[in-house]
Amino acid sequence: MSRRIVVPGEPLPPNVVVREREHDYVYEQDGRKYAAVVGVLEERSGTTVFIPLQSIYVPRPGDIVIGLVVSVGILNWYVDINSPYTAVLTVSDYLGRPYNPQVDELSKYLPVGTYLKAKIAAFDKTRNPLLTVQEEGLGRISEGKIVEVDPAKIPRVIGKKGSMLSMLKEETGCDIFAAVNGRIHVRCSNPEMEPIVVLAIRMIEEQAHTFGLTDRVKKYIEELKSARGVR
Amino acid sequence: MGKAEVKLIREDGLRHDGRRPDEMRPVRMEIGVLHNSDGSALVSYGRTTVLAAVYGPREPPQRFMILPDRALLRVRYHMAPFSTSERKSPAPSRREIELSKVIREAFEDIVLTHLYPRTAIDVFIEVLQADGGTRTVAVTAASLALADAGIPMKALVAGVAVGKVEGVLVLDVDELEDGSGEADLPIAGAPDIGKITLFQLNGVLTDEELKAGVDMAWKTIQRLVEMEKEVLRSKYMVEAR
Secondary structure, rough: EEEEEEEEOOOOOOEEEHHHHHHHHEEEOOOOEEOOOOEEEEHHHHHHHEEEEEOOOOOOOOOEEEEEEEEOOOEEEEEEOOOOEEEEEEEHHHHHHOOOOOOOOOOOOOOOOEEEEEEEEEOOOOOOOEEEOOOOOOOOOOOOOOEEEEHHHHHHOHHHHHHHHHHHHHHOOOEEOOOOOOOEEEEEEHHHHHHHHHHHHHHHHHHHOOOOOOHHHHHHHHHHHHHHOOO | OOHHOOOOOOOOEEEEEOOOOOOOOEEEEEEEOOOOEEEEEEEEEEEEEEEEEEEHHHHEOOHOOOOOOOOOOEEEEEEEOOOOOOOOOOOOOOHHHHHHHHHHHHHHOEEEEOOOOOEEEEEEEEEEEEOOOOOHHHHHHHHHHHHOOOOOOOOOOOEEEEEEEEEEEEEEEHHHHHHOOOOOEEEEEEEOOOOOEEEOOOOOOOHHHHHHHHHHHHHHHHHHHHHHHHHHHHHHHHOOO
């Protein structure tokens, strides 16, 4: 297995594999493929994979995202989803019942600054994305911490077949949800564990493209736990 | 010694600052110098120093600016009031507005704007110290800042100016050579895709001189783009310690 860093304009091998969300970071010209952003070219067992080191989150219907309410309209909320496009959540979707703006106020339910977990209901780049919370587990986030990383690092935070995420959960006993838009919700029964998870995520973000990261992160968490006397 | 007494080409064939005619000034490139921007770069060719910051793609500040099929690329070239020996008014001058347009056009065919319709990508270029060739240093800095911001682009771009002083073609003209020379030929391009994206000529050159000048600039642009690549790679090499 070998890795090297490629930069915009560098030719890529014709059989290069690009992860599903990351086709925008490779372009084709005259039948040849080129990198459009700085990324890592990784050869593993006969295939070459291009992994961008940074990415811009473009919503897709069905994505579960963590949003931040940035403003309140008359019949909807405007939600920042760490993307160039601000999402919209309608009052009828959130409340699921008739709503009268003359007697009720939206900011009572989701004031500006609230985080929420939602699903992208519709998006096609011609209109801003529409959110829905009408599913189990979606809605307002009322406890825990939100950590923001580059969306390109999310697959690394999750790890191969979820290895990194399950190691983090096992080592810290926290509930961790990594959303595709680069926001991670950390909820710990022991509040002293939260900063340890945040530091571990920061380490993954900084060293995402290096080898043997899961073991190093595990060691780092153990060191932090013993230094802080957290169990 | 008065300005008029300076000989631009010395008797030994070297330039007033001791460079050979085809020699660049020392080049310095650094990326990620600003924390608040999505991408940034600080580039110097000798004493000319330019800072570039990139923001976006993000929502355009005004709805009427929205382009339905691509991102709006906005470039602002500006010279700091302290960048010249005499104070420069901070208000955008006619020259700065024109250079903003020229630099924007140098990137319009490079940045993959169709990927982010209805958004805006902002490039702010601030000349911190001017000693000739600011537009070409600005292009190099903008290219690095765009790559640092992770904005998809076809290739890296770099720029350099070729001048003619006392009948000799010289590479990377400084303020003195620009002011007293016979011609100035700033060129920027993306060697990886074989495209020239900025081409201006101030003064008069013969056909042969123009060809030789473009050739000289192109070879230098190739070297500058290799330097840009090295700077981008080394950012992640350091992090991978």
